[in-house]
Amino acid sequence: MDDDPEQFLRAVQTGALGYVLQEASAADVVAAIRTVAEGKAVCPPQFIRLLFEHIATRMGDVPTTRRREKWGLTRREQQLIPLIERGLSNKEIAAYFHLSEQTIKNHIHRILRKTGVSNRLSIGEACRYSFLLGAETAIRTKLETARSPY
Numbered sequence: 001m002d003d004d005p006e007q008f009l010r011a012v013q014t015g016a017l018g019y020v021l022q023e024a025s026a027a028d029v030v031a032a033i034r035t036v037a038e039g040k041a042v043c044p045p046q047f048i049r050l051l052f053e054h055i056a057t058r059m060g061d062v063p064t065t066r067r068r069e070k071w072g073l074t075r076r077e078q079q080l081i082p083l084i085e086r087g088l089s090n091k092e093i094a095a096y097f098h099l100s101e102q103t104i105k106n107h108i109h110r111i112l113r114k115t116g117v118s119n120r121l122s123i124g125e126a127c128r129y130s131f132l133l134g135a136e137t138a139i140r141t142k143l144e145t146a147r148s149p150y
Contacts, residue, residue, distance in 0.1 A: 008047050009054055018042040071114040077107055084108065085124035 001007060003021055011019055018036040020029055021044055032042040043051060076097075083093050090108065094101040108120055115126045 003044075003046075005047065005050050008044075008050070012051065019044060019047070073111065073114060077111050077114075080104070080107055080111065081124055084111075084120050 001011070001019055001021060008019055017040075018032050019042060020032045024032070035042050079097075080093060083096065088096070090101050090104045094104045097104070108123075111123055112118070112120070115123060117123055117126045
Protein backbone atom coordinates (compact mmCIF):
# COMPACT_ATOMS: atom_id res chain seq x y z
CA MET A 1 0.00 0.00 0.00
CA ASP A 2 0.98 3.64 -0.31
CA ASP A 3 2.60 5.52 2.54
CA ASP A 4 -0.58 7.58 2.85
CA PRO A 5 -2.09 8.23 6.31
CA GLU A 6 -5.59 8.88 4.90
CA GLN A 7 -5.56 5.63 2.93
CA PHE A 8 -4.31 3.79 6.00
CA LEU A 9 -7.16 5.12 8.19
CA ARG A 10 -9.75 4.27 5.51
CA ALA A 11 -8.37 0.73 5.34
CA VAL A 12 -8.57 0.33 9.12
CA GLN A 13 -12.10 1.76 9.20
CA THR A 14 -13.23 -0.75 6.60
CA GLY A 15 -11.87 -3.63 8.66
CA ALA A 16 -8.31 -4.18 7.43
CA LEU A 17 -6.14 -5.90 10.00
CA GLY A 18 -2.95 -5.66 7.99
CA TYR A 19 -1.35 -2.75 6.18
CA VAL A 20 1.98 -3.34 4.47
CA LEU A 21 3.78 -0.63 2.53
CA GLN A 22 4.79 -1.12 -1.10
CA GLU A 23 8.49 -1.07 -0.31
CA ALA A 24 8.18 -3.96 2.16
CA SER A 25 10.28 -7.01 1.45
CA ALA A 26 8.75 -10.36 0.50
CA ALA A 27 9.68 -11.66 3.95
CA ASP A 28 7.81 -8.74 5.57
CA VAL A 29 4.72 -9.47 3.46
CA VAL A 30 4.78 -13.17 4.40
CA ALA A 31 5.26 -12.28 8.08
CA ALA A 32 2.33 -9.84 7.88
CA ILE A 33 0.07 -12.48 6.31
CA ARG A 34 0.96 -14.97 9.03
CA THR A 35 0.40 -12.39 11.75
CA VAL A 36 -3.07 -11.46 10.43
CA ALA A 37 -3.91 -15.16 10.04
CA GLU A 38 -3.18 -15.53 13.78
CA GLY A 39 -5.80 -12.86 14.47
CA LYS A 40 -3.33 -10.06 15.15
CA ALA A 41 -2.95 -6.72 13.40
CA VAL A 42 -0.04 -5.39 11.33
CA CYS A 43 0.68 -1.69 11.06
CA PRO A 44 3.70 0.27 9.82
CA PRO A 45 5.44 1.90 12.80
CA GLN A 46 4.96 5.42 11.39
CA PHE A 47 1.16 4.97 11.51
CA ILE A 48 0.84 3.72 15.09
CA ARG A 49 0.73 7.22 16.57
CA LEU A 50 -1.76 8.29 13.91
CA LEU A 51 -3.99 5.36 14.85
CA PHE A 52 -3.84 6.22 18.57
CA GLU A 53 -4.62 9.89 17.88
CA HIS A 54 -7.51 8.95 15.61
CA ILE A 55 -9.03 6.69 18.26
CA ALA A 56 -8.51 9.27 21.01
CA THR A 57 -10.35 11.94 19.02
CA ARG A 58 -13.22 9.56 18.30
CA MET A 59 -13.63 8.31 21.87
CA GLY A 60 -15.03 11.60 23.11
CA ASP A 61 -17.89 11.12 20.67
CA VAL A 62 -18.98 7.53 21.15
CA PRO A 63 -21.68 6.75 18.56
CA THR A 64 -25.11 7.58 19.90
CA THR A 65 -26.76 4.63 18.17
CA ARG A 66 -24.47 2.31 20.18
CA ARG A 67 -25.56 3.93 23.41
CA ARG A 68 -29.21 3.64 22.46
CA GLU A 69 -28.82 -0.02 21.49
CA LYS A 70 -26.85 -0.93 24.59
CA TRP A 71 -28.79 0.87 27.30
CA GLY A 72 -31.76 2.62 25.74
CA LEU A 73 -30.50 6.09 26.67
CA THR A 74 -32.61 9.01 25.51
CA ARG A 75 -31.07 11.72 23.36
CA ARG A 76 -30.96 14.07 26.37
CA GLU A 77 -29.24 11.43 28.51
CA GLN A 78 -26.66 10.99 25.76
CA GLN A 79 -26.10 14.74 25.64
CA LEU A 80 -25.30 14.77 29.37
CA ILE A 81 -22.53 12.17 29.18
CA PRO A 82 -19.75 14.42 27.75
CA LEU A 83 -20.62 17.15 30.28
CA ILE A 84 -20.52 14.68 33.16
CA GLU A 85 -17.15 13.42 31.89
CA ARG A 86 -15.79 16.97 31.88
CA GLY A 87 -16.62 17.18 35.57
CA LEU A 88 -19.45 19.71 35.36
CA SER A 89 -21.74 19.84 38.37
CA ASN A 90 -25.48 19.23 38.14
CA LYS A 91 -25.99 22.97 38.54
CA GLU A 92 -23.60 23.77 35.67
CA ILE A 93 -25.24 21.17 33.42
CA ALA A 94 -28.68 22.53 34.31
CA ALA A 95 -27.58 26.05 33.35
CA TYR A 96 -26.11 24.77 30.08
CA PHE A 97 -29.41 23.15 29.03
CA HIS A 98 -31.66 25.75 30.72
CA LEU A 99 -33.22 23.03 32.88
CA SER A 100 -33.72 22.68 36.61
CA GLU A 101 -31.05 21.04 38.69
CA GLN A 102 -33.58 18.42 39.79
CA THR A 103 -34.25 17.49 36.16
CA ILE A 104 -30.53 16.91 35.65
CA LYS A 105 -30.38 14.81 38.82
CA ASN A 106 -33.26 12.71 37.49
CA HIS A 107 -31.51 12.21 34.13
CA ILE A 108 -28.26 11.21 35.83
CA HIS A 109 -30.09 8.81 38.12
CA ARG A 110 -31.66 7.13 35.06
CA ILE A 111 -28.28 6.99 33.27
CA LEU A 112 -26.73 5.30 36.31
CA ARG A 113 -29.56 2.78 36.44
CA LYS A 114 -29.45 2.05 32.69
CA THR A 115 -25.66 1.70 32.49
CA GLY A 116 -25.36 -0.21 35.74
CA VAL A 117 -22.55 1.92 37.13
CA SER A 118 -22.46 3.08 40.72
CA ASN A 119 -21.34 6.70 40.35
CA ARG A 120 -21.28 9.51 37.83
CA LEU A 121 -17.50 9.28 37.39
CA SER A 122 -17.93 5.83 35.83
CA ILE A 123 -20.55 6.80 33.23
CA GLY A 124 -18.17 7.94 30.47
CA GLU A 125 -15.83 5.03 31.06
CA ALA A 126 -18.71 2.56 30.81
CA CYS A 127 -19.81 4.06 27.49
CA ARG A 128 -16.30 4.00 26.03
CA TYR A 129 -15.69 0.46 27.26
CA SER A 130 -18.99 -0.69 25.78
CA PHE A 131 -18.08 0.91 22.46
CA LEU A 132 -14.66 -0.77 22.41
CA LEU A 133 -16.18 -4.14 23.28
CA GLY A 134 -18.72 -3.68 20.51
CA ALA A 135 -15.99 -2.83 18.01
CA GLU A 136 -13.85 -5.77 19.15
CA THR A 137 -16.81 -8.14 18.85
CA ALA A 138 -17.59 -6.84 15.36
CA ILE A 139 -13.98 -7.36 14.25
CA ARG A 140 -13.87 -10.86 15.78
CA THR A 141 -17.15 -11.79 14.03
CA LYS A 142 -15.82 -10.45 10.75
CA LEU A 143 -12.64 -12.53 11.14
CA GLU A 144 -14.53 -15.68 12.04
CA THR A 145 -16.84 -15.23 9.07
CA ALA A 146 -13.86 -14.73 6.76
CA ARG A 147 -12.20 -17.93 8.06
CA SER A 148 -15.36 -20.01 7.91
CA PRO A 149 -15.52 -22.37 4.92
CA TYR A 150 -19.31 -21.88 4.78
